Amino acid sequence: MSSGRAVLPLPGHGDTRARWSGLTDMCARDVSAGRLVEAHADADAILAEIEGTRVAPGEFWGVWAAEPPTPRVTARRSPGGAGSGVGAGGWVLDGVKAWCSGAAVCTHALVTARDDDEPRLFAVDLRHPGVSARTGGWANPGMAGTGTTAVEFRDVPARAVGARGSYLDRPGFWHGGIGVAACWLGAGMGVARPLVARSSRPDADEHALAHLGAVDVSLGGAGWALDAAAREIDVAGPAAVTDPDLVAARHRAVRVRAIVEAAVDDTIRRVGRALGAGPLAMDPRHAQAVLDATVYIRQFHAERDLAGLGRTARTHGGWARG
The missing domain is CATH 2.40.110.10 (Butyryl-CoA Dehydrogenase, subunit A, domain 2)
Known part of the structure; x- marks a missing residue:
């Protein structure tokens, strides 16, 4: 695994979507390796935001929090x-x-x-x-x-690194949480590969195509959520990592994480229903992709996080105002 300074752009510096796309692409190829790179890049961003330093060449960092x-x-x-x-x-x-x-x-x-x-x-x-x-x-x-x-x-x-509370009490903590969701999206893409292949065959049946269409809605919608969140963060510019309104940053992050988690969960279910037991039993790569994605998205705290969104939807949901 390569080490050294993360090559991904820092969040909130005008190219946040490229950062998250890089994480998605890595996890679509190898979820575990991509997850470790995400932590290294997150450590780089944390150090930059809190104390103005960066990871050094030859180092590979984890975030154990x-x-x-x-x-x-x-x-x-x-x-x-x-x-x-x-x-x-x-x-x-x-x-x-x-x-x-x-x-x-x-x-x-x-x-x-x-x-x-x-x-x-x-x-x-x-x-x-x-x-x-x-x-x-x-x-x-x-x-x-x-x-x-x-x-x-x-x-x-x-x-x-910083004072007490410096790690959690900053918008960048929540930007990092969206970076994890970008990794989940890559895991979902990996799970969907056999369904894409099956649906590309001349003898593809309508059921497989319908499941692929639904997966396109789920994963494509998750990608749009990441696009929108990145634009919001980059439009804010430097304020994206200094804004004292942590509720807004948290609401955005948990909303995106919920969207991506639901998309990947739906993808796992639909691919299994479309293809049956064959790929799970006979395709080691697909079986591992399903196992990885199933475990990884459980970092989302399910109804606990959704309840948190409900508490802030009236003031920060946008659609619920008025």
């Missing part, structure tokens, strides 16, 4: 004081971080850890001897290629 009740990583001040680089930032991390994708391939990561019981973001050099990935824990073959596992930190030096 899941905060389940347990296990947890805690941060404490280092007696050595502040330094100048990753691993020399005046902090030390201890504990176990769950849901760490790319643990075996990442050189660095942005990690959330508890500072006085509040999550705070830290940059960590994963080549430190106190970092160790735990084996096992991932039971589903879907997205297994991301190498997601728990990682243990023992007296690992770290650098704080």
Whole structure:
């Protein structure tokens, strides 16, 4: 896997759609690899937005920010004081971080850890001897290629990235969430490949064509949602990453994620109904694509996220005003 500075444009700088299209294209080819590239590009954007730095050539970053009740990583001040680089930032991390994708391939990561019981973001050099990935824990073959596992930190030096709340309290957090949805769209495209091939044959039946038409509506509509969101972000320009109205950024992001999740879910269902068990049983590439997409879109929090949209639809939905 290539490393170094992400070649994707930063969100909110005039070419956001190209950024998301790049992620979609990568995930359409290889969902797990594309998901890891998305995290690397997200880390690059986070560093640029919060502290004005970028990932360096030769580095490959993860973003490990899941905060389940347990296990947890805690941060404490280092007696050595502040330094100048990753691993020399005046902090030390201890504990176990769950849901760490790319643990075996990442050189660095942005990690959330508890500072006085509040999550705070830290940059960590994963080549430190106190970092160790735990084996096992991932039971589903879907997205297994991301190498997601728990990682243990023992007296690992770290650098704080911004102040408390800097990671979550910014529009860029939600722009990154739409980038994940762009990856889901690529996963859905991968699932649809056999249906496109079947429907292109001279003997294609009307049922397969009808399912392909419905998939075109779903995936094409999801692409339009990404187009519209990118235009809104780019029209705002630099304000897109500094606007204090986080509710608007969150509403946009969750709406797009909901649209894309529903599109991919519909695609999985329709491709299966159109083609039957054959491709799932006999085509390893298709079987893996379905497994990957099924697991990946479950990052959408279903009715919980839809309820959040309902709470803000009256003020930020646009159509519901008046």
